[in-house]
Amino acid sequence: MIDQPQPVLEAIDIVKELGSGAGKVRAVKGASLALVPGELTLLMGPSGSGKTTLLSILGCILSSTSGSLRVAGTETSNLDSEELADLRRKHMGFIFQSYNLFPTLTALENVRIALDVRGQKGFAASNRCEEVLRDVGLAHRLRSYPGNLSGGEQQRVAVARAIASSPSIVLADEPTAALDGENGHAVMALLARIAKEQKRSVLAVTHDPRTLSYADRVVRIEDGRIVGEERRPDGLDAPEIADLTKRRKAHG
Amino acid sequence: MILTLAFRNLFHDRIRLAVTLIGILFSIVLVAVQLGLYLGASKMITSNIDHANADLWITVYGAKSFEDGGMLLTSRERHQALATPGVKAVIPLIVRFAEWRKPEGGSTRVVLVGTDAEDGGLEPFDLVEGSWEDIKAPEAIAVDRTYFNELGIKGVGDTAQIANGRVRIRAVTDGVRSFTQSPYAYTTLNRARALFGDGDGTTFYLVQTVPGADVKQVQQDLVNRLEGAEVLTKEEFRDRSLKQWLFRTGAGVALIGGALLGILVGTVIVAQTLYSSTKDHLGEFATLRALGSSSGYIYKVILAQAGISAIVGYILGISIALIILVLSHNTALPMVMTPALAFWLFTLTVGMCAISALSAIMKVTKIDPAVVFNK
Numbered sequence: 029m030i031d032q033p034q035p036v037l038e039a040i041d042i043v044k045e046l047g048s049g050a051g052k053v054r055a056v057k058g059a060s061l062a063l064v065p066g067e068l069t070l071l072m073g074p075s076g077s078g079k080t081t082l083l084s085i086l087g088c089i090l091s092s093t094s095g096s097l098r099v100a101g102t103e104t105s106n107l108d109s110e111e112l113a114d115l116r117r118k119h120m121g122f123i124f125q126s127y128n129l130f131p132t133l134t135a136l137e138n139v140r141i142a143l144d145v146r147g148q149k150g151f152a153a154s155n156r157c158e159e160v161l162r163d164v165g166l167a168h169r170l171r172s173y174p175g176n177l178s179g180g181e182q183q184r185v186a187v188a189r190a191i192a193s194s195p196s197i198v199l200a201d202e203p204t205a206a207l208d209g210e211n212g213h214a215v216m217a218l219l220a221r222i223a224k225e226q227k228r229s230v231l232a233v234t235h236d237p238r239t240l241s242y243a244d245r246v247v248r249i250e251d252g253r254i255v256g257e258e259r260r261p262d263g264l265d266a267p268e269i270a271d272l273t274k275r276r277k278a279h280g
Numbered sequence: 281m282i283l284t285l286a287f288r289n290l291f292h293d294r295i296r297l298a299v300t301l302i303g304i305l306f307s308i309v310l311v312a313v314q315l316g317l318y319l320g321a322s323k324m325i326t327s328n329i330d331h332a333n334a335d336l337w338i339t340v341y342g343a344k345s346f347e348d349g350g351m352l353l354t355s356r357e358r359h360q361a362l363a364t365p366g367v368k369a370v371i372p373l374i375v376r377f378a379e380w381r382k383p384e385g386g387s388t389r390v391v392l393v394g395t396d397a398e399d400g401g402l403e404p405f406d407l408v409e410g411s412w413e414d415i416k417a418p419e420a421i422a423v424d425r426t427y428f429n430e431l432g433i434k435g436v437g438d439t440a441q442i443a444n445g446r447v448r449i450r451a452v453t454d455g456v457r458s459f460t461q462s463p464y465a466y467t468t469l470n471r472a473r474a475l476f477g478d479g480d481g482t483t484f485y486l487v488q489t490v491p492g493a494d495v496k497q498v499q500q501d502l503v504n505r506l507e508g509a510e511v512l513t514k515e516e517f518r519d520r521s522l523k524q525w526l527f528r529t530g531a532g533v534a535l536i537g538g539a540l541l542g543i544l545v546g547t548v549i550v551a552q553t554l555y556s557s558t559k560d561h562l563g564e565f566a567t568l569r570a571l572g573s574s575s576g577y578i579y580k581v582i583l584a585q586a587g588i589s590a591i592v593g594y595i596l597g598i599s600i601a602l603i604i605l606v607l608s609h610n611t612a613l614p615m616v617m618t619p620a621l622a623f624w625l626f627t628l629t630v631g632m633c634a635i636s637a638l639s640a641i642m643k644v645t646k647i648d649p650a651v652v653f654n655k
Contacts, residue, residue, distance in 0.1 A: 080653050089570055089649045110574060117572025124652055128567040132288035137281070144281035145573035189571075201653050 035062035036119070036196045036229050037086060042095035044081055044252075055081040057252035058095070063197060063229035068220050068242055071233045073249035079233045080201060082249065086231065087120060087199045088112040100196060117146050121190030123200035123219075123232075127182040129174040135161060135185045136170040142189045160188040164218055180211025187218055191226070198222060200232040204239055216242040282577070286584035289561055297589075300553040304593025304629060305600065307546020312601035312625055314539035316615035318532060320608075323616055324459040325525050326518045328393065332402040334371070334486035335495050336502065337517045339510050343484075344528075345521035347391050347460055349375055352481030353509060360505045361485060366493035367502075371401030372482035374472040377462060381441035382432025389462040390423075390431070392442060394472020401486040404466040409436055410451025416468055420450035426610065427463035443475045459525050461612060487511070543632060550593075551636035554586060558640035562647060569649040578647075582640050590633035594626050601625075 044056040055078045063069060063086075073079045084090035085097065088104055089112075097104045100119045104112060116122075121142075129138045139157040143149070148156070161170055164184040174182050183203060190198050200219065204212035216232075220242040223230040232239065240246065248256040290297050328346050329337075338361060340351045361370040374394030381387045397403030397412045404412065404422045415422050421442070423431060433440060439448045442465065451466075458464050473479065489498050495513065502511040512520065526532025558565070565578050601617065608615040 084650050084653055087570070089652075113569065113572050113574055115572075116570070117574075120572065122570055122652070124567070124570075128563070128570075128652055130285065130288075130564050130567075132292045133285065137284060141281050141285065141568070142571050145568060145571055145577055149281075 033064040033066065035064050036100055037061075037063040037231075038096075038098045039082075039086055040096045042082065042085055042092045042097065044078075044085060044090065045093045046081070055252055056085065056092070059249065059252070059254050061086070061247060061254065063231055065196065065227045065229050066223055067244040068223040068230045068232065069245045069247060070239055070243040071231060071247050071249060072235060074235065077249045078252040079249050081252075083199055083201055083231070083233045087122060088115050117193075119196050121193065121195040121198045123183070123186050123190045123198065123203050125202035125205050127174070127179075127186045127206075129182055129185055129189075131174050134171045134173055135166060135177065135181075135188075138174070138185055139189045139192050142192050146193050148193070157188070157192055160192045161185070164188045165214075178211070179207050180214060183207060183211065183215050184218065187215065187222075191222055191228070194226070196228060198228055198230045200230065200234075202234055202236070203232055204234065204236045209238065212236065212238055282580045282584050283588075286581050286588055289557060289581070290585050290588055293557065293560070296553055296557060300550055300589050301593045301596060303546055303549025303553065304589060304633070305597040307542045307549070307632065308594060308597025308625060308629055309600050309604070310542030310545070311539045311628065312598065312617070312621070313604055313615060314535045314542065315621060315625075316601065316605060316608075316617055317613060318526070318535040318539070319616035319618065319621065320614050321459050321526060321531065321535070322522055324457045324613075325521050327405075327456065328375075328402060328464070329514060329518050329521060331405045332373070332486055332514075333400055333488065334402075334514060335489045336487035336499055337512045337514065338370070338485035338487060338502065338506065339483075339512065339517070341508050341510050343510065343520075345524040346375060346517070347377070347458075347462070347521075348524065349483035352478060352483060353485060354482075355480045357506050357509055358482075358485055361487060361502055364498065364501045364505055366489050366498040367487055368490045368493075369400065369486075369488040371396075371399040371486040371488070372469055373401055373484045373486055374469060374476070374478070374481075375483045376472075376476060378443045378465075378475065380431060380463075380465070383438060383440055384432050386432065388430055388432075390442065390465045391458060391460065391462050392472055392475065393464055393466045394469045395466065396469045399469075400488070404451065404453055404456075406453045406455050407451055408454040412451075414450040415466060417450055419446055419448045419471075420467065421447040421471075422451035422453055422466040423449060423463055424453045424456045426455070426457060426612065431463060444477060445471075445475045447471075447475075455614075457612060457614065459613075543628065546629075547632050547636050550586070550589060550633055551639050554582070554589070554633075554636050554640045555643060557585065558582060558643050562643070563651070565644050566647050566649050566651045569647055570652045575645065578644050579641050582637050582644060583634065586633035586637040587630065590629045593633075594629040597629070598622060598625065 039061045042056050042059045046053050046055050059082055071079050085092045099115050136157055143153040164187055166184055203215050216239050219230050222228055244260050246258045343349045358370050376392055377389055378392040379387050380390040395402045436449050489495055499511050605615045605617050
């Protein structure tokens, strides 16, 4: 019998209302989701389905209107903004669609700042940053500024920044949206490797079908609701899981 | 990394940095010059009082300042003072405005100071030519070289007319300026009396107390004995002279007002540029917040930006202020810079920049880290 790993993030019946009065919109309508170590999960859905809002809530950046979110065993509903920031600092790494690198800092400094906000300074931190940048294939770009890097390289710096502090959860928002096919595959392969080799929970919000082949699990969201979840069966390769997803959808 | 990020944020936009530094520089120079002139004026006003060897000053009632001592005291007050316990010496000093008639024609006003150095009261200071012995010679007088042109003379040996008599330049001081713009002219007590025809009248009595005497008690005893005269400590007389020339004339208010204006302008410029810099980097601060940084970390980045601006702006500003200080050395109103003023200006610059950072910090406080997903 195989032990089921404990979830590091568990969201139960999350509801998020945006706006107020007549303009109030329910963006997430009772979504439940758990992330376990060693798994790359894709959260897929059409534009406006609430996937980025849900990602913001799971990342403790946005508070839910109702529902429960536990991160590393801590219930987040009663935490203030500083406590939520502390939780992000301790357990999460983020990758953004537009990379969100600091244009005035080098690749190495962009990664170092993620450790600096965590109080990790000095040579040890610097060495760690160089190590992760080498790990993502940017050993030759340590002192390059974002403006001198390609989109793929910038996203790899962002990945390095997200994993430098060894967080248990990595959350990525459309990590391949701004990348061409080759770079998109490279970044997804990197995320899959991080999940597998470093036993982290990686959740990527995407509507890019190219990413399916790297997923251990695909969670579908539509109109603020989780409408389906497919797990890659053992031995099934990427095109097969993509096909399976298509067929399941066609049959309702 | 806080300093690195702050430094890069600042130097990334060099035009804005230049505006910030010019704002600080302008502010520092203006405040330094205004306060430097204030100190210079204060030094001029009180220099004779500071150089006089006196614990107490006896003046006629209502004397306004060193230059404006009012009616003359008589030898009666001197004898009464000498009979007061704790008094060691009572030294007469004459200070009066007088008409100086230039050798080539025309006239100007001087403040004639009559004093006998051997009495140990006040002797001409900062002499660069001649000595007190030279001033004791017939008709001798000492003036400051700054005022040669104004007095219509070229140096030692030249003559002029003061009040009732002829005087000859026998000694020259350097840097003894007059706030009233009427140059000080030093001579002996008897010659001053002779020039004015005042008999044994005197403007002030400088009181020296015996060692160990309670100056306040001696002051009170003198007040009780001397009707129609005032007895002031050195500090009280300094304050009164400063009040007269700096505040009753409005000169000091103008200088301090100018300094305050400099602080205000500097604060507004720095606040404006820091705010716009923060606004431009809001996305980056939101990213920092999303990465889990505390609010304090972001505040430190903004304060570091303010601090770097303050240090660079101060170095530039104080350098220019020092150049102005040197240039003003030979003018009628030289600027003064003391280590205390330089330190105070640095504190002021840092404080001004920290206050300026408040608007930027308030802007950052409202950051919603969720904007990182909307880019």
